[in-house]
Amino acid sequence: MTPQTDQGALVDGIAARIRSRIMNGELPIGQPLRQAALAAEYGVSRTPVREALRQLQNGGLIEMQPHRGAVVRVPAPWEVRHAYEVRAELEGLAARRAADRITERQLAELRRHNDVLRAAAEGAATRTGGPFATTEANDCFHTVVCRAADNPWLSRMIDRINESFPRNVSSLALTDDERHRQLNIRQHDAIVAALTDRDGDRAQEAMREHVVSAGEHLTAWYERRSQTVFRG
Amino acid sequence: MTPQTDQGALVDGIAARIRSRIMNGELPIGQPLRQAALAAEYGVSRTPVREALRQLQNGGLIEMQPHRGAVVRVPAPWEVRHAYEVRAELEGLAARRAADRITERQLAELRRHNDVLRAAAEGAATRTGGPFATTEANDCFHTVVCRAADNPWLSRMIDRINESFPRNVSSLALTDDERHRQLNIRQHDAIVAALTDRDGDRAQEAMREHVVSAGEHLTAWYERRSQTVFRG
DNA sequence: TCCGGCGGAATTGGATCCATTCAAAAGATA
DNA sequence: TATCTTTTGAATGGATCCAATTCCGCCGGA
Secondary structure: OOOOOOOOOHHHHHHHHHHHHHHHOOOOOOOEEOHHHHHHHHOOOHHHHHHHHHHHHHHOOEEEEOOOEEEEOOOOHHHHHHHHHHHHHHHHHHHHHHHHHOOHHHHHHHHHHHHHHHHHHHOHHHOOOOOHHHHHHHHHHHHHHHHHHOOHHHHHHHHHHHOOOOHHHHHHHHHOOHHHHHHHHHHHHHHHHHHHOOOHHHHHHHHHHHHHHHHHHHHHHHHHHOOOOOOO | OOOOOOOOOHHHHHHHHHHHHHHHOOOOOOOEEOHHHHHHHHOOOHHHHHHHHHHHHHHOOEEEEOOOEEEEOOOOHHHHHHHHHHHHHHHHHHHHHHHHHOOHHHHHHHHHHHHHHHHHHHOHHHOOOOOHHHHHHHHHHHHHHHHHHOOHHHHHHHHHHHOOOOHHHHHHHHHOOHHHHHHHHHHHHHHHHHHHOOOHHHHHHHHHHHHHHHHHHHHHHHHHHOOOOOOO
16 A cells, blocks of 8 residues: 555554544544554554654544553533534634635535435435435535635634544434434525625624534534443 | 653653744744754754654644755745634634623733733833733733633634744734834724623624734735745 | 552653655766 | 766655553552
8 A cells, every 4th residue: 555655744644544533433432542553553663653643632633641542532512512613603704705705616516515415314215325425415515615715724724623523423413313404404505595695794694503503413412422422 | 951751742842842943033934944953952862853843834834845854834925814814703703702701800911911012112111021022912912812712722723823923923023013003002902992891792893803904914014025035 | 358569561752773765966978 | 068867965754672651460468
């Protein structure tokens, strides 16, 4: 697997792989991460693994204690609330900027992602991409808005927040409730409508409400599960 | 100094030191950073220096190219604009949250920092802390608001932005213009007034305007200097 | 039976070593 | 003399080695 020809920074590749495994839930929350095991698994030395872990720690995804190892971080419920409050503000800004900049092509893309969500919500039998299709479409929706906002710093900040919480729990929490799925779709429609009208204020407010409501839902989920799942 | 007794993570200490030197301008923009030189200077091996550099690269303060070394990053003017737009939104959120949570003690602290700025602006002869006093007071002002907002994620995000631009250029750009200093003080007063009235919306808007105007000023400064200073 | 000190195993963090790669200087040729 | 090629030097990235620290089980004593 591209022994060392992949240009520059084997560390980044390792970090991306570990991050991906945490996001997928393959490395569950609270799981201790052994440097030697990871190094052996990836066929590399411990040095890049250590650097990758430190990078992930900096990102807030894992927690490292000196001489005590690293574990996949367990987010506290109030942290989720705080992070989503920030995310709501940032994505609101993204939506406002996007209203002035988004192209027709991107608008069509948004509607397409929304249609995927709608289809997945209505008939579970016709889903083609499996249970990850909705998560994927959801991510793409927000990614498109971010890209349309055309502010790399903003995109990066939002990415940092998203990369701090394992995706599997988020998607699990946000898709297991039928009513919330419907609400999500309605909110997405409202955002698309505001963007179509080039109404920055409305788009911002709609996006903010959307993210805040998702954050509340996710926080509640974490509060419900925090006693049973973690440290069980 | 504290050979290895400083609890955990020699890397973080190295990163903090390098960051501090970049912030102070001791390591100017565009300066190449040699791992061996830094290691010798700090009396450590190259390993923690390398990890620290990667950490700083992740933070966006330096730029590393594979096998080509690291240099202190040269922010493009539009980057400053983008980053400050994000910062304006985040600090606006902080101000709104702070309006409901700030204590009388913290309000008094804000006024004190503002008085320092006023004194430095009026009589340059009476300044006691040297040219860094105004920068320090400015930072403290925003830090207090952030702390009052009581959202660690928000504080962290704002810190990340601040840590991405060398402080010396920022403060230089923001304090060399007398009119802008006066504007700054007026805006700070408006923020304090809104916070005193517990008016979240007004505080948010005042803070946003304040940061946006600082960002515009800083962007203009970068545009003016980008040809003369960098790569000179 | 329970508590506290002790020793070994395991794991992390830092130092050192070597291979790889880029860049500039030296040399050869048209 | 200018340009292309080669060579040499330096600097980075990864692997390996060693020290420091922590955890866990064991033994002795109250």
